[in-house]
Amino acid sequence: MANILDAFKEDQSTTVIDTTRKMRVGIIGTGWIADAHIKSYLNQPDVEIVAGADLIPGKAAAFFKKHGVEGVKTDYASHKEMLDDESLKLDAVSICTYNRQHAEPAIYALNKGVNVLLEKPFTVTTEEAVEVMRAEKASGKVLSIGFQPRLDANMQKIKQIVESGALGKIYYIQTGGGRRRGIPTPFGTTFIEDETAGLGALADIGCYSLDMVLNAIGYPKPLTVSGYKSAFFGTRPDYYPKHPEYAAKFGVDDFAAAFIRLEGDIVLDFRIAWAMNMDTPGDTIILGTEGGLRIPSTECWNGTVGGPMKIYHQVAGSQVETEIPVIPMKGPSLFDRKIRTFLDACKNGTPAPVPSSQILYNQAIIDGIAKSANLGREIEIVIPEI
Numbered sequence: 001m002a003n004i005l006d007a008f009k010e011d012q013s014t015t016v017i018d019t020t021r022k023m024r025v026g027i028i029g030t031g032w033i034a035d036a037h038i039k040s041y042l043n044q045p046d047v048e049i050v051a052g053a054d055l056i057p058g059k060a061a062a063f064f065k066k067h068g069v070e071g072v073k074t075d076y077a078s079h080k081e082m083l084d085d086e087s088l089k090l091d092a093v094s095i096c097t098y099n100r101q102h103a104e105p106a107i108y109a110l111n112k113g114v115n116v117l118l119e120k121p122f123t124v125t126t127e128e129a130v131e132v133m134r135a136e137k138a139s140g141k142v143l144s145i146g147f148q149p150r151l152d153a154n155m156q157k158i159k160q161i162v163e164s165g166a167l168g169k170i171y172y173i174q175t176g177g178g179r180r181r182g183i184p185t186p187f188g189t190t191f192i193e194d195e196t197a198g199l200g201a202l203a204d205i206g207c208y209s210l211d212m213v214l215n216a217i218g219y220p221k222p223l224t225v226s227g228y229k230s231a232f233f234g235t236r237p238d239y240y241p242k243h244p245e246y247a248a249k250f251g252v253d254d255f256a257a258a259f260i261r262l263e264g265d266i267v268l269d270f271r272i273a274w275a276m277n278m279d280t281p282g283d284t285i286i287l288g289t290e291g292g293l294r295i296p297s298t299e300c301w302n303g304t305v306g307g308p309m310k311i312y313h314q315v316a317g318s319q320v321e322t323e324i325p326v327i328p329m330k331g332p333s334l335f336d337r338k339i340r341t342f343l344d345a346c347k348n349g350t351p352a353p354v355p356s357s358q359i360l361y362n363q364a365i366i367d368g369i370a371k372s373a374n375l376g377r378e379i380e381i382v383i384p385e386i
């Protein structure tokens, strides 16, 4: 009897971690998101954090002190000095720098033969992403991009639904998300200045919306894009009652919309907002010949499933809806999973959990939207050979 009941239990299997092989890890950029990285590294039994670098003198040292981590070398002016320090014998780095500083440290680390966990978005331009991938290819090392929502069972369910064939042939997708007021400036202006961020809502949270649907449908190649972007909120001093001076620094987009054609005769209707006069620009919907899937948005868009999903389909001639209950999160946090899956790929020589080959298309769409918006017309998406 017990055996029968066991068959209905959730899979409790866990990966056995080889603690005899410690990974020597460094952190590049010790700002906001580096907090999440270090907390998750500290939860792993096979990691030694050996170094950290930040452009701001003293910031890395203060960061490790705050997290109670001792014996970490931090006396580096940038990623370069840290990666040049052969005595560290680094196995892997987390790159937690602002968007404009994603490509350069990633290329430098890969050229030094170090595995890289690179925060999202991949880069700012497609050209940068291609350069990073060339370095990845030459190095043979792991490069994974930091899309932790992918490790959420609800996100994985979207892919399972598509792959089950329940939706039939997919031909139209609407995705995106928004915040009524949600420009990320709690820790300063690195998200809103062109020289640090490069792109705004489009890259910061747009990359999640794109990954949600493109991963589900197998990342078809993007072909053309007609994009729009604007900055009507971030540039207003009254948006920031405590910091009206931020308005003059705002050099990115706070809203973007686009119509994208994908290989396989699929069209993608996209809209994203850090700020707008609306609660949400709509749920994500995936239309197929046999069924349509509605994925509720979240109030403050962060790339996750906002409630029970619904499949609209026809059964025995009746139009019916099937609700997919939200799967409660159990076990390690998404960040712990992001770090663990990256470490496992490095140790076992297995493919990156979030491979650059997929996120290249995500980046090419983002870059295409920005370029098309600047030109004011539709453009072809051209992706150079790696």
Ligand SMILES: NC(=O)c1ccc[n+]([C@@H]2O[C@H](COP(=O)([O-])OP(=O)(O)OC[C@H]3O[C@@H](n4cnc5c(N)ncnc54)[C@H](O)[C@@H]3O)[C@@H](O)[C@H]2O)c1
Pocket: 028, 029, 030, 031, 032, 033, 034, 053, 054, 055, 056, 059, 077, 078, 079, 080, 096, 097, 098, 099, 101, 105, 119, 120, 121, 146, 147, 148, 187, 190, 191, 204
């Ligand atoms: N996955 C997520 O959930 C998530 C959440 C927030 C931010 N992010 C991403 O993480 C990245 C960083 O965001 P943040 O909020 O931590 O930014 P931040 O501005 O708080 O921190 C970035 C730090 O990197 C340092 N830096 C920049 N270039 C460097 C270099 N070459 N060498 C060493 N240090 C360098 C800066 O001095 C700064 O301290 C962004 O690209 C963002 O999109 C991801």
